[in-house]
Structure formats: structure tokens, C-alpha cells
Amino acid sequence: MDYGTIPGIALAPSVICLGTGGFGSSIPRETAFAILDAYAGQGGNFLDTAHVYAAWEPGGAGASERTLGAWLKRSGLRRRFVVGTKGGHPHLQSMQVSRLSPVEITQDLGESLERLDTNTIDLYWLHRDDPAVPIGEILGVLNEHLAAGRVRALGASNWSMTRLVEAAAYAGAHGMQTFCASQIGYSLAQSQLPNPSADGTRYMDGQAWEGHCQRGMPLMAFSSQAQGFFSGKYVGDGRNLKTGKDQTVKKIYFSARNFERQKRAVALAEKYGRTANQIALAYLLSQPFPVFPIVGSQTVEQVLDSCAAAALTLRPGEIAWLEG
Numbered sequence: 352m353d354y355g356t357i358p359g360i361a362l363a364p365s366v367i368c369l370g371t372g373g374f375g376s377s378i379p380r381e382t383a384f385a386i387l388d389a390y391a392g393q394g395g396n397f398l399d400t401a402h403v404y405a406a407w408e409p410g411g412a413g414a415s416e417r418t419l420g421a422w423l424k425r426s427g428l429r430r431r432f433v434v435g436t437k438g439g440h441p442h443l444q445s446m447q448v449s450r451l452s453p454v455e456i457t458q459d460l461g462e463s464l465e466r467l468d469t470n471t472i473d474l475y476w477l478h479r480d481d482p483a484v485p486i487g488e489i490l491g492v493l494n495e496h497l498a499a500g501r502v503r504a505l506g507a508s509n510w511s512m513t514r515l516v517e518a519a520a521y522a523g524a525h526g527m528q529t530f531c532a533s534q535i536g537y538s539l540a541q542s543q544l545p546n547p548s549a550d551g552t553r554y555m556d557g558q559a560w561e562g563h564c565q566r567g568m569p570l571m572a573f574s575s576q577a578q579g580f581f582s583g584k585y586v587g588d589g590r591n592l593k594t595g596k597d598q599t600v601k602k603i604y605f606s607a608r609n610f611e612r613q614k615r616a617v618a619l620a621e622k623y624g625r626t627a628n629q630i631a632l633a634y635l636l637s638q639p640f641p642v643f644p645i646v647g648s649q650t651v652e653q654v655l656d657s658c659a660a661a662a663l664t665l666r667p668g669e670i671a672w673l674e675g
């Protein structure tokens with residue numbers, strides 16, 4: 352495993368971060384524990400969860416955070432792990448109504464601390480933005496939680512680069528801390544959704560890429576494996592695909608350009624004796640700014656495969672060739 356740095360976080364987080372959206376719901380607790388054990392065994396120490404995971408599953412609300420809390424307690428590894436969770440997500444039944452008031456942020460954070468069975472969150476993310484909410488109000492309450500030790504560093508997920516720059520300027524002028532990292536969707540396969548998408552998620556675009564290059568700001572990439580687009584399962588016109596998740600992959604990633612990138616990832620994987628999925632992760636790890644891919648491992652085999660990409664870097668010429 353390789354490790355990086357994120358300003359404000361004392362521990363060096365592993366470059367491969369483990370996403371845990373389905374832990375304790377679509378992924379039963381025993382399987383989740385086995386994935387976590389395997390990830391820790393590979394030197395992984397960076398977890399990504401959220402207050403809203405997995406409220407969309409019957410009985411799933413809070414399951415991911417509770418599963419992580421139980422595993423961290425059982426393993427005794429809390430102090431060796433960088434735990435990130437997110438709050439301020441809209442209620443699922445009213446996605447257009449933001450929840451970024453001081454009361455809502457504080458309520459979500461309190462529940463996350465309880466579920467994770469910890470007294471501090473290493474990296475606390477806001478899950479969404481609402482440009483109508485003044486930046487000073489948002490940073491004010493987050494800085495109170497920093498001062499109280501309830502969180503150690505701040506991150507912004509699905510925020511535009513314009514708002515991140517605004518937040519940094521406000522914090523600088525008012526002696527506050529701002530967001531030390533951004534979390535958006537980013538993979539070798541490019542998203543075809545509008546930015547932001549209907550559910551408020553954001554994917555890499557030119558403005559974000561330039562901003563990260565200029566500022567050197569760490570990026571946590573969700574859907575870093577394009578939801579399995581490089582696994583070998585997604586070929587051709589997708590007419591044989593049946594599950595809801597398959598249809599999502601088709602909608603977001605099926606394009607002539609992405610199939611060409613997939614073909615090239617397979618070719619490079621054959622050259623290096625790797626998997627195409629590992630090449631896709633290496634593409635992110637070889638960017639000119641720090642990228643921590645979040646991997647959505649469903650099995651022990653998948654987490655082992657993804658962790659093995661950590662030490663793999665690609666040359667600029669290979670990056671350009673993959674991009675076509």
C-alpha cells in the first residue's frame with residue numbers, strides 16, 4: 352500500500368480509500384467485516400461512509416456507519432484509521448431541499464459520532480452544497496465543531512470549484528479553517544450525466560481538473576472504478592444487461608469514447624500483467640494532483656485486486672494514450 356497526505360490529517364491515509372455505502376445493508380455485516388479485514392491486511396486505513404448510507408434500503412439508515420463502528424471496536428484499529436463521514440444530505444424524499452443549516456449539520460454529526468462509536472471524525476464532509484446558503488454560515492458551524500474536537504478536518508463533496516475557492520477566501524479572511532479536500536466522481540471512464548446531475552452529484556470536468564492542478568488540493572474520487580465498467584462485464588451494446596445497477600452503468604458510462612478507453616486499459620493491463628480495473632485506478636493515481644480513489648468493493652477478491660493498484664503508476668505518455 353502507498354500513503355499520501357491530506358492537510359489537517361495527522362495520519363498518512365492509504366491512497367486506496369474503502370467505500371462502504373452498502374456495508375450492513377446490501378452487503379451483510381459478515382461480508383463487510385471480511386472486506387474490512389482484508390483491506391486492513393493490505394495496509395488500508397482510510398474509510399469513507401456517510402450519515403445517509405443506506406437510507407434507501409429498507410432498514411438501512413445508518414447501517415454503514417454502525418457497521419464501521421462495530422468493526423473498528425472489534426479490530427481495535429480506530430487510532431490507526433482515518434475515518435471520513437458525511438452529513439448535510441437532503442432527505443431522500445425531498446432531494447431539492449438542502450439541509451445545511453447549523454442545526455441540521457450538528458444533528459447529523461451527533462448521530463454519526465454515536466453510530467461510529469467514536470468521539471471524533473477525522474475527515475468530516477458536507478455531502479452536498481446549496482449555493483444559496485452563505486458560506487460564512489456553513490464554515491461557522493463547522494469551525495465550532497473543529498474547535499470542540501468533534502471533527503479534525505473538513506471536506507466538501509459535490510461542491511463546485513467556484514464554491515471551494517469562495518470558501519477558502521472566506522476562511523482566510525476570517526481566521527477559519529476551510530475544506531482540505533474535495534470528493535466528486537472521477538474515473539478513466541467519463542460520466543455522461545449533466546454536472547451537477549439530477550441528484551446533485553458532481554463528476555470531474557475541466558474546471559475541477561484545472562482547479563485541483565492549480566491548488567494541489569487532494570481529491571477523493573468516488574465511482575473510481577466506474578461502477579465496474581472495467582471488470583470485463585460491460586461490453587458491446589449492453590442489450591443483455593438486466594439489473595438496475597447495470598442500467599445505471601449503461602446510462603453513465605456507455606459511450607464510444609469510454610469503450611475505446613476500456614479497450615486500451617485492457618491492452619495496457621495485458622502488457623503489465625495487471626487487470627484493466629487496476630489500470631483504471633492507476634490512471635487516477637498518476638494525475639498531477641493527489642487523488643485518493645474510493646473503491647466500492649463488494650467482495651474480498653475485489654478489495655485485494657483494487658489495493659494491488661496502489662503501487663502502480665503510469666507514465667504521462669500512457670495517460671495520454673489511455674485518454675485517446
Ligand SMILES: NC(=O)c1ccc[n+]([C@@H]2O[C@H](COP(=O)([O-])OP(=O)(O)OC[C@H]3O[C@@H](n4cnc5c(N)ncnc54)[C@H](OP(=O)(O)O)[C@@H]3O)[C@@H](O)[C@H]2O)c1
Binds near residue numbers: 370371400581649654
Ligand atoms: N460523495 C458522494 O456523493 C458519493 C457518491 C457515490 C459513492 N460514494 C462513495 O464511493 C464508494 C464507492 O462508490 P462506487 O460503488 O460507485 O465505486 P466503484 O468502485 O466505482 O464501483 C463499485 C463496483 O465496481 C465493481 N468492482 C469493485 N471492485 C472491483 C474490482 N477490483 N474489479 C472489477 N470490478 C470491481 C463492482 O461491481 P459488481 O457489483 O458488478 O461486481 C462494484 O459494485 C461508495 O461506497 C461511497 O463510499 C460517494
